[in-house]
Amino acid sequence: MPGQPYMLDPAVEAMPRERLRRVQDARLRAVVQRCYQNMGMYREKFDQLGLKPDDVRSVEDLPRLPFTTKEDLRSRYPLKGLLAVPREEVQRYHMTTGTTGKPTISPLTRDDVFRAEEALARCGAAAGVGPGDLAQLMFGYGLFAGSVICHPAWERMLGAAVIPAGAALPSATQLDIMQEFRPTVLAATPSFLLHIAEVAREQGVPIAELGVQKIVTGAEPSSEETRVKIAQAFNAPIYSDIYGMCELGPHFCVECPHHQGLHINEESFLAEIIDPDTGQQLPPGQKGMLVLTCLMKQAMPLLRYQTKDITVLEDSPCSCGRSHLRVRRIMGRTDDMVKVKGVNIFPSQVEAVIRGVEEVKDSEFQMLVDRSQAAVDSLTVKVEAAQPGPELAAKLKAAFSRAFLGSNLKVELVPVGSLPRFSHKAKRLVDTRKL
Ligand SMILES: [Zn+2]
Structure with a gap:
């Protein structure tokens, strides 16, 4: 066998x-x-x-x-x-x-x-x-x-x-x-x-x-x-x-x-x-x-x-x-999933998009979910980049828009080494909404 x-x-x-x-x-x-x-x-x-x-x-x-x-x-x-x-x-x-x-x-x-x-x-x-x-x-x-x-x-x-x-x-x-x-x-x-x-x-x-x-x-x-x-x-x-x-x-x-x-x-x-x-x-x-x-x-x-x-x-x-x-x-996870403008988004899916973009495929990232005073949820993905610039930001944003239609998430490029590293369970989703 x-x-x-x-x-x-x-x-x-x-x-x-x-x-x-x-x-x-x-x-x-x-x-x-x-x-x-x-x-x-x-x-x-x-x-x-x-x-x-x-x-x-x-x-x-x-x-x-x-x-x-x-x-x-x-x-x-x-x-x-x-x-x-x-x-x-x-x-x-x-x-x-x-x-x-x-x-x-x-x-x-x-x-x-x-x-x-x-x-x-x-x-x-x-x-x-x-x-x-x-x-x-x-x-x-x-x-x-x-x-x-x-x-x-x-x-x-x-x-x-x-x-x-x-x-x-x-x-x-x-x-x-x-x-x-x-x-x-x-x-x-x-x-x-x-x-x-x-x-x-x-x-x-x-x-x-x-x-x-x-x-x-x-x-x-x-x-x-x-x-x-x-x-x-x-x-x-x-x-x-x-x-x-x-x-x-x-x-x-x-x-x-x-x-x-x-x-x-x-x-x-x-x-x-x-x-x-x-x-x-x-x-x-x-x-x-x-x-x-x-x-x-x-x-x-x-x-x-x-x-x-x-x-x-x-x-x-x-x-x-x-x-x-x-x-x-x-x-x-049901408790890990964020719903932004009706689109269900998991950190694992965000990771998959990042790993697919050559310039940042090895980068650490973090997802920040916030709620505005008008009760509109927004998701910002911070991605570490060695060579940040508007072109790369636009490329990433386009990749996210393809993956999560209608979610309209924001991309922020940050210096390499500025996001937390994890030796045990990675916790890349930070939800600051007061629900
Ligand atoms: Zn098997």
Whole structure:
């Protein structure tokens, strides 16, 4: 079977769909029972709907279940009515340190930790990470569920060697390590890799000649243009993306070498796409919000969790041999999207336009949304440019006008190095509207 060497567990990852469905039905019934019996939040939600756990017999019944939102979790901080196991069974707590409000907690049992590691081992395996590889891990260590999970998974499950560099080391030190140790694999957020590439250019470090073969990114969505840019900068032929969310477990997807979207780990998660306005399920191929149901999570299984990520579910067969459904690259977030003069605009789309204009294709950018006294919203895109001028500004404006008809956004060219850089999640949208 093509691609099979890149699977950690072909029996699961390429399981025939009929069998997979039977596994999902049984696991859904079990998790619904556990949620109702052990989690106060779900008992309340079920009772409000007049829903009994026995009413859920199969995946077909999914729309009957209540949604779960990030606000549900925040309002129950730290874990009021959210634990499905006795507290002494929790082996680890990860959490996202939110920029606003309380953090979101992800408690994991021993089994949850194993599955989390397995999910990241699948991601590494899909990129061909294995014995003989040396991986420089530049995801954050600590509360964030990045390197702490990736590190043991790649060491023990894949047999790779690891440099636990983390995200806190300065780029110059990361570059030193790359030059001295010649890692074959780099794992980091796309924005951090772009930043390192920029520092390397400034310092004259030939990163394309360091022998990097595989790049694994994660923790933030990136455009195809960014992927191409990173792969070219490091001259790395293999590129794979990880997608996950702390509160869910945390990782639920694998990007296979065919790059036709990310395969959901469907033995552990059920995926739906819903219309974010109506909550109605949408068929594969239609764009909407990704909603996930945990089938195997022990400590805090979530039912129909609204990720706020906008994407499309793909059910066409993938030539890698994996049978699991795919989600296309994340197109934005429902809470990240700005609506300017009725046009929905995501930072990822703005980025794609910038990467397509030669003079600024490597530039950092920022989006500023403001509302005038007359309640008219405006979007200004600040783009760093080495050689600013009215011609370049006009060229960019024309490119934006083509991409976002009628949005009438403004372009401002700013000096290189004047916009913030990100080593973790890039936050390029600044919304100063008082809504
Ligand atoms: Zn595939």
